[in-house]
Amino acid sequence: MTELFVTVEPGEGYVPEPGCHTGGVGSMTSSFVLAPAALSELGTRPFGVYVHVPFCATRCGYCDFNTYTAGELGTAASPASWFDGLRRELDLAVTTLGDPPPADTVFVGGGTPSLLGADGLARVLDAVRDTFGLASDVEVTTESNPESTSPEFFAGLREAGYTRVSLGMQSTAPHVLRVLDRVHTPGRPTQAAAEARAAGFEHVNLDLIYGTPGERTADLRASVEAVLEAGVDHVSAYALIVEEGTALARRVRKGEIPAPDDDVLAADYELIDSMLTDAGLRWYEVSNWAASPDARCRHNLGYWRGGDWWGAGPGAHSHVGGVRWWNVKHPARYAAVLADGKLPVAGQEELTDxxxxxxxxxxxxxxxxxxxxxxxxxxxxxxxxxxxxxxxxxxxxxxxxxxxxxxxxxxxxxxxxxxxxx
CATH class of the missing domain: 1.10.10 (Arc Repressor Mutant, subunit A)
Known part of the structure; x- marks a missing residue:
């Protein structure tokens, strides 16, 4: 059996968490302070801001991200209370870091950020700009569900200052999308990519997931061909992993569908890599291909190269100078802690050498x-x-x-x- 390192993260804004959470687990850090040693080299490495939008219209069966539908939240939280909390967290973040550098990159992930609309995402970027400031060549990305986008949406993002869009496609095969509980129509992601490019976005990403039970080689080939026909300059492709606690895991456990096969995943990866490479997209990270160096996601490169970032929003993770911390997960608790004037830190750890x-x-x-x-x-x-x-x-x-x-x-x-x- 082939052992794959190409893990699934159904969206570009993945914050790597390879270490174990050992410090502060189980109790909230009411007075979070970073030691001078952690802050001493702030600004010498890439610095990014990640904003987590926890809202989704529906829950995909494979997803174990910190997301909530309106039905799950009820009246406990809303986009308005989330944004109020976000603005307070960003203000406290600047105070905590002392004199942070302007953000080299901003990544709005989720969840489904496009549910906020172009006006809501403009407010998010304005909040980052007003607190941290933005570098002159800042890269600003938002993830978007194709079904909650439109030409007007993309035009609004460009006017607000966004420079990249990442669209969830996963597959063009309807039966594959049904297994993943994806609700978009098969042709909508490539149409959305065309609309983004028409609005002036030079950098557009499409996400693929491969290895879904029932996906045939012909299905995967058709999906990659559709991506290439869309003319995007970046592709992310992730092997499906069955995460505990998800609807997909329950279906596998009951025997309703088989678990992904490692040998099939390896063959799928080789097919994707071959097709993208032949089309001029080169791998620069095991799950990511770009048409040029400028098309690479600088925000994610900051993660992989050991940069610093502040992760704002429910459940977001941060890293500065070898210290990592993570926020409380529930949006209502997140907003309540910030309304009390505290950072919503749920735990932290200082990495050893x-x-x-x-x-x-x-x-x-x-x-x-x-x-x-x-x-x-x-x-x-x-x-x-x-x-x-x-x-x-x-x-x-x-x-x-x-x-x-x-x-x-x-x-x-x-x-x-x-x-x-x-």
Whole structure:
């Protein structure tokens, strides 16, 4: 069986959480303070702001993100109370960080940010601009559900200052979308991509999910062909993982549908990579392809390269200088804590040197540029040489001082990471 490292995250705005949550779990941090050591290099690394919008019209069966439908929330929370809390959190964030740099990138994820409409998303960006400020070349991305977009929506985003749009497509096959509980019509994502480009967006991403039970090779090929016909400059493709606690996991457990097959996932990944590469989109991270360096998602690159970011919103995660913390999850609790003048921090951890080493290897090895070999300890260097001999790391890149996954290495990247850090 092939062991895949290409994990599913059904949206671009994934905040990597490779470490264990050990500090502060189970109790709210009412007076959150970052030590001077964590703040000492703030501004020397990329700095981003992630905003989590927790609202969805319906719940997809595979999704374990922190999202809520209107029926689940009732009167406990609303977009208005969420935005009031967001603005308070951003104000407190600036105070907590002291003199933070302007945001190099802003990513609005969810959930379904497009449910806020163009005016609501403009208010979100204005709140970030008014508190942190924006770099002159800032990249601003929002995720959007194709069904809650329109030409007017995209025009409003451009006017507000957004520079990228990421659209959830997943598949063009109706039976695959039904298994995933996706409610958009199969042709709507590519139509939305065309509308975004017509509105002036140079950078548009489409998400794919592969390995869904019942998906045939012909289905996947048709989905990739549709993506290419849409003319987008960025594609994210994720292998389906059955997450505990989801409707999909319950269906698999009951035997209603089979679990994804690792060998099928590997073949699917190779097909996607081949088709995208032939069309001029190059992988720059194991699950992401771009038509040019400018088309790469700078916000996510900040995660993978060990940058700093403030994650605002219910359940959002943040990282500054080796300290990671995460917010309370429920939107009502989030708003209530902020109304009391406190940051809604649910827990935090300070990474040890060994944890930071592990995370650097795990995250940078995902990138096409690879990991500098001089980062590795002696044992890691010996294993890197063996991985080159085994065809998992590129020989020419190793000669230049970098550990870069080969095509086969991308399929076995988890195993390569374990070899390098053991």
């Amino acid at each position: 060994s944890e930071r080493y592990l995370e650097r290897v795990m995250l940078e090895l995902r990138l096409a540029e690879g990991l500098p070999l001089d980062v590795l300890d002696d044992d890691g260097l010996r294993e890197a040489k063996r991985a080159v001999e085994d065809g998992l790391l590129d020989r020419d890149a190793a000669a230049r001082g970098h550990a870069v996954l080969t095509d086969r290495g991308r399929l076995l990247a988890d195993a390569v990471v374990r070899r390098l850090v053991t």
